Amino acid sequence: xxxxxxxxxxxKKLLSIYFTCxxxxxxxTSKVISALEKSGVDFIEVGLPYSDPLADGPTIQDSxxxxxxxxxxxxxxxxxxxxxxxxxxxxxxxxxxLNQLLKYGEDKFCKKVIECGIDTxxxxxLPMVEFENHYQELFETYGITNVFLITPHTSEERxxxxxxxxxxxxxxxxxxSITGAKGEISNNQVAYFERIKAMNLQSKLIVGFxxxxxxxxxxxxDYADGAxxxxxxxxxxxxxxxxxxxxxxxxxxx
Amino acid sequence: xxxxxxxxxxxxxxxxxxxxIPELLYPNVKELADNYIQIIESDEFQKEYKSLLKDxxxxxxxxxxxKRLSEKYGATIYLKREDLNHTGAHKVNNxxxxxxIAKKLGKTKIxxxxxxxxxxxxxxxxxxxxxxxxxxxxxxxxxxxxxxxxARMKMLGAKVVPAxxxxxTLKDATNEAIRYWIQNPETFYLIGSVxxxxxxxxxxxxxxxxxxxxxxxxxxxxxxxxxxxTIIACVGGGSNAAGTFYHYLDDEDVExxxxxxxxxxxNSGESAATSQLGEVGIIHGSKTILMQDEYxxxxxxxxxxxxxxxxxxxxxxxxxxxxxxxxxxxxxDKEALEAAFELTKIEGIIPALETAHALAxxxxxxxxxxxxxxxxxxxxxxxxLEIYIKHLEV
Numbered sequence: 001x002x003x004x005x006x007x008x009x010x011x012k013k014l015l016s017i018y019f020t021c022x023x024x025x026x027x028x029t030s031k032v033i034s035a036l037e038k039s040g041v042d043f044i045e046v047g048l049p050y051s052d053p054l055a056d057g058p059t060i061q062d063s064x065x066x067x068x069x070x071x072x073x074x075x076x077x078x079x080x081x082x083x084x085x086x087x088x089x090x091x092x093x094x095x096x097x098l099n100q101l102l103k104y105g106e107d108k109f110c111k112k113v114i115e116c117g118i119d120t121x122x123x124x125x126l127p128m129v130e131f132e133n134h135y136q137e138l139f140e141t142y143g144i145t146n147v148f149l150i151t152p153h154t155s156e157e158r159x160x161x162x163x164x165x166x167x168x169x170x171x172x173x174x175x176x177s178i179t180g181a182k183g184e185i186s187n188n189q190v191a192y193f194e195r196i197k198a199m200n201l202q203s204k205l206i207v208g209f210x211x212x213x214x215x216x217x218x219x220x221x222d223y224a225d226g227a228x229x230x231x232x233x234x235x236x237x238x239x240x241x242x243x244x245x246x247x248x249x250x251x252x253x254x
Numbered sequence: 255x256x257x258x259x260x261x262x263x264x265x266x267x268x269x270x271x272x273x274x275i276p277e278l279l280y281p282n283v284k285e286l287a288d289n290y291i292q293i294i295e296s297d298e299f300q301k302e303y304k305s306l307l308k309d310x311x312x313x314x315x316x317x318x319x320x321k322r323l324s325e326k327y328g329a330t331i332y333l334k335r336e337d338l339n340h341t342g343a344h345k346v347n348n349x350x351x352x353x354x355i356a357k358k359l360g361k362t363k364i365x366x367x368x369x370x371x372x373x374x375x376x377x378x379x380x381x382x383x384x385x386x387x388x389x390x391x392x393x394x395x396x397x398x399x400x401x402x403x404x405a406r407m408k409m410l411g412a413k414v415v416p417a418x419x420x421x422x423t424l425k426d427a428t429n430e431a432i433r434y435w436i437q438n439p440e441t442f443y444l445i446g447s448v449x450x451x452x453x454x455x456x457x458x459x460x461x462x463x464x465x466x467x468x469x470x471x472x473x474x475x476x477x478x479x480x481x482x483x484t485i486i487a488c489v490g491g492g493s494n495a496a497g498t499f500y501h502y503l504d505d506e507d508v509e510x511x512x513x514x515x516x517x518x519x520x521n522s523g524e525s526a527a528t529s530q531l532g533e534v535g536i537i538h539g540s541k542t543i544l545m546q547d548e549y550x551x552x553x554x555x556x557x558x559x560x561x562x563x564x565x566x567x568x569x570x571x572x573x574x575x576x577x578x579x580x581x582x583x584x585x586x587d588k589e590a591l592e593a594a595f596e597l598t599k600i601e602g603i604i605p606a607l608e609t610a611h612a613l614a615x616x617x618x619x620x621x622x623x624x625x626x627x628x629x630x631x632x633x634x635x636x637x638x639l640e641i642y643i644k645h646l647e648v
Contacts, residue, residue: 051420051551052537054432055276061419073549098274099536103550125274125536129264149277153439158280176278177437 001117004091004168007042008204014226015217015253016206017233018045018095018179020063021080022072024238029080030088031242037090039249045122045228048077048096055124057180059231063238074104074112081116093147093168095122098130106135110142120168122147128162136165147171152192159199166203172196172224174210180231181210185219193223214252259503259570259579265452265540268576270569273451275539278436282443285359287453293358294351294460306350307464310383311340313347315465317472317628322600329621332482333603333631334469336494343606343633344462344494345376345446351461352444353380361442363387367431369396369424369490370561370608371403372633373446378412388412389441391430393423396560403637421554423563424490428538447491448568451539455496455568462497469628470501477626484509484619487630488612489582490526490562492571494632499580509581511619512571513612515557516584526555528567529575529582537566543575558587558641559607561633585614591645594635606633607641 049064207220212232220227336344368374374390381388487495517525532543544566545553574580594610
């Protein structure tokens with residue numbers, strides 16, 4: 001697997017895709033990753049299905065519910081990811097909720113993530129103060145990097161602090177929303193992107209939440225190093241199946 | 255001296271509490287955390303809060319010596335009559351307080367979650383009183399089983415939004431309220447129990463503490479002593495218990511009994527007895543004890559009582575459980591129904607199904623003669639008549 005760092009070193013705007021592990025079918029994980037890789041996606045967010053995903057809209061909630069009904073659990077996720085460790089070249093990032101890590105065992109979780117060749121996690125309900133008081137040390141022990149989210153309401157002072165902690169990238173939440181927000185990028189959002197860009201942060205900036213197609217992807221990339229598409233991809237996966245993945249990705253990066 | 259039962263600056267009661275929230279909620283939660291104590295302790299707030307509690311809610315609520323119940327169980331049993339509050343339960347103590355805090359912070363739109371509908375009604379009521387816009391999230395299953403309260407909320411001008419995800423009960427209503435809050439951070443989330451991210455658990459406990467504040471002087475008047483031997487309250491999220499215990503937490507000679515809903519039986523797979531079935535985890539923004547599987551997926555609880563049908567408990571209660579400051583008991587659906595019918599027949603009081611769980615442990619306790627017991631009668635049973643009628647022996 002390539003490192004996230006090597007991908008970020010490329011002189012291009014990056015497309016990342018979020019997908020829910022074990023969706024639409026339990027054993028689709030490796031197939032989805034492989035199809036995304038062939039289509040030219042730069043890095044992939046592997047969503048750990050959770051019963052109560054507070055930061056997610058209906059599309060990702062439904063896919064998580066379906067995946068759980070399919071019988072997905074963290075042991076199966078790690079088995080699936082370990083099996084493709086040597087064949088998959090595209091960097092993977094884990095996205096889940098803190099309770100999953102807590103219940104699985106914090107050390108065991110970190111070990112498994114590293115074992116699968118992954119070193120970056122996104123935990124939307126891990127606040128900075130908890131990171132500082134507990135997880136920073138734990139993650140450093142295992143060589144894991146945490147991705148922080150910033151939003152239109154995050155203060156400049158806090159963004160600077162997050163920038164200092166960031167080793168992979170800052171996840172720029174595009175609007176005050178949960179995942180799956182629809183529509184175009186508004187003038188307010190552009191002003192927010194411009195404000196962040198003007199801060200000249202050391203971190204790479206990846207925009208997510210509300211990015212759904214070529215137009216929103218391109219607009220986000222005017223102000224950032226790339227963008228993440230989640231709900232729109234899950235929706236397409238649910239409606240059109242795995243065979244359609246290339247048709248979904250190609251128009252966005254062409 | 256600071257009580258060990260008060261949270262630290264990050265909102266922790268021992269290992270429980272905190273504020274596990276997405277970044278989007280950070281400014282909102284911080285604004286509240288930075289201001290709530292100062293607002294609550296201000297003369298202006300206290301004057302307005304106490305005046306509304308007296309003239310609008312009808313406080314103080316009586317502390318009633320239930321003679322026939324006492325005779326039956328061989329103890330001196332007092333009922334703290336929270337059922338006599340305006341809107342029919344303890345919930346309004348909290349909503350009156352929080353609406354004043356919301357106004358002080360300049361918020362104009364209020365959202366809330368509700369299980370049995372009591373908190374939803376209490377929120378819709380204070381929003382009507384203050385002329386603020388109110389949206390209440392309620393599980394689809396609860397909308398059916400607590401329909402009188404849905405009608406009340408609508409009449410009071412609130413918008414009731416059904417939560418259709420998961421078990422379609424209180425947990426899911428809370429999820430939907432939090433998701434709405436993330437998308438509309440200018441709204442004030444008027445949470446109904448001692449759950450959620452810090453400072454919500456502590457704020458709600460402080461606003462419900464009026465229950466035990468009154469108990470102290472009422473008991474002194476009636477028994478000559480401020481402290482009873484035993485206090486019993488039901489626990490879903492735990493707001494009525496928190497208020498009933500609050501001023502007695504440091505008086506370790508007062509026995510505190512928390513009663514959870516066992517549903518069809520603690521080990522039946524259809525239960526909401528969190529302390530018995532739960533483990534440490536994070537739900538609705540705080541670390542507490544919660545019912546979950548081995549992978550941290552939150553379980554769908556079950557209880558006949560919509561207000562106790564919750565897979566977690568507030569962080570204060572997790573701490574009371576861990577430190578053994580409170581004794582946790584449970585009551586099944588059947589035991590609660592029996593207790594509700596018993597109180598109705600011998601004292602002429604129809605309790606809420608939630609409250610009936612607290613009453614249902616009376617036969618399970620061996621009382622000493624003259625033991626002074628206070629049961630918090632958290633709410634009245636009007637909303638549960640449909641369920642009671644179904645179980646009426648004819």
